[in-house]
Ligand code: FAD
Ligand code: 2HG
């Protein structure tokens with residue numbers, strides 16, 4: 001790997017702040033045959049949201065560029081509706097004028113789905129941020145799409161509830177963005193996917209039609225489950241304005257263990273043991289490799305609570321009886337340390353420690369950004385092949401890259417493999433893609449475990465979906481958005 005000299009270090013500081021090249025230029029794309037926004041259109045759209053918008057490409061820099069600073073659109077107009085009716089009016093107008101629209105929540109998406117490719121109007125949901133109802137008995141929350149995950153959790157905590165998902169972007173990501181990406185996160189293994197936890201939804205179609213599937217029942221087998229179309233479709237089929245979500249009980253007992261492990265085979269064995277021995281209280285099983293630990297130390301000055309080792313594993317338990325939970329965890333840890341599966345480990349003695357240790361896992365994405373350019377892959381790989389991909393990529397890329405790291409949600413077979421260079425390198429890009437996706441496909445994995453397809457992976461969709469399935473996706477898109485004005489150039493491969 002490249003030596004990180006101080007010259008490279010100072011270059012890196014600047015390069016992550018550089019404004020990325022326009023997506024359309026970088027990928028030599030042709031703009032779809034959409035209406036161009038006239039001054040009258042702009043005035044009308046702004047009036048529909050009572051002036052709550054931003055005009056001008058320069059003013060929109062933070063909304064035209066994605067979190068990873070890799071893609072960049074050139075939208076001139078952002079609208080911040082406050083009601084479903086306003087969303088409907090915007091779409092009705094854009095539909096009639098054939099104007100393309102990109103839905104945007106917290107803009108934390110990692111596949112370039114949340115920003116325009118050309119000059120699409122940005123429909124940002126951040127002002128639709130009301131929690132409408134919390135039912136402490138059923139545990140169901142009804143909230144608008146723009147509610148920020150962290151804030152939603154603060155309100156839920158007052159009712160001893162919490163959202164069934166948690167992710168590093170919780171301070172910015174919004175409910176609508178979470179649902180439209182079907183975000184997974186750190187505790188999916190315990191609380192399940194949003195596909196099961198979203199009970200009801202209100203969404204607006206491309207032509208402005210409001211689809212009301214807002215109910216709060218856990219069981220409802222009355223034909224097609226329309227809300228599922230919007231979950232994970234990344235804003236290409238409709239704009240989610242409101243949802244009801246089944247929350248989890250806020251655990252009164254939480255434990256966190258940080259463990260050192262020598263080989264990935266031991267990480268796998270540890271997971272199987274944790275599932276068997278911790279059973280119902282296991283709430284997270286995450287791993288980070290040693291290259292991640294080095295990166296966290298170098299870029300964020302974060303150090304692990306145990307000595308460096310090839311792999312670190314974070315195990316969390318959620319329960320309701322601290323004595324019982326701690327005894328169970330202690331017995332489990334004693335056993336896996338005695339048989340050599342774990343070489344070192346510690347348990348957080350207070351919640352501040354636990355929060356600090358979680359940072360080592362949750363801030364990995366941020367830490368890598370300090371290197372300069374990040375090639376980010378989020379794949380599902382069967383656990384018997386899981387870490388092999390990192391080794392294969394390291395051998396393939398050798399000295400051409402700064403780092404190649406592996407971390408992620410072992411409990412869900414979801415590997416985050418990230419490669420960094422000081423600045424974008426076409427040579428490195430071409431060595432990685434399509435190789436990495438073909439490798440994943442050959443082991444029957446998925447090219448996107450949780451981040452989605454967005455703009456960046458459309459041409460590889462066929463490696464995880466059959467031709468017939470993609471044809472069905474196109475049929476659905478044509479039926480729900482016949483003019484293709486909603487988030488164009490995303491999810492489906494360009495024709
Ligand atoms: P945005 O980024 O604004 O949008 C994402 C997509 O959804 C876009 O295609 C957009 O058009 C569409 N969209 C947004 N709002 C709506 C709406 N109301 N209706 C229709 N479409 C809409 N993801 C995981 O799955 N697991 C993780 O653990 C995880 N960790 C992350 C950690 C960090 C530090 C970061 C930066 C990101 C992480 N992500 C993770 C990525 C994840 O997809 C998002 O953070 C989150 O779900 C997106 O929410 P958002 O509000 O930011 O959506
Ligand atoms: C996480 O699990 C996120 O931390 C981001 O999904 C993963 O940075 C990544 O590759």
Ligand code: ZN
Nearest residue numbers: 185409416450
């Ligand atoms: Zn993740």
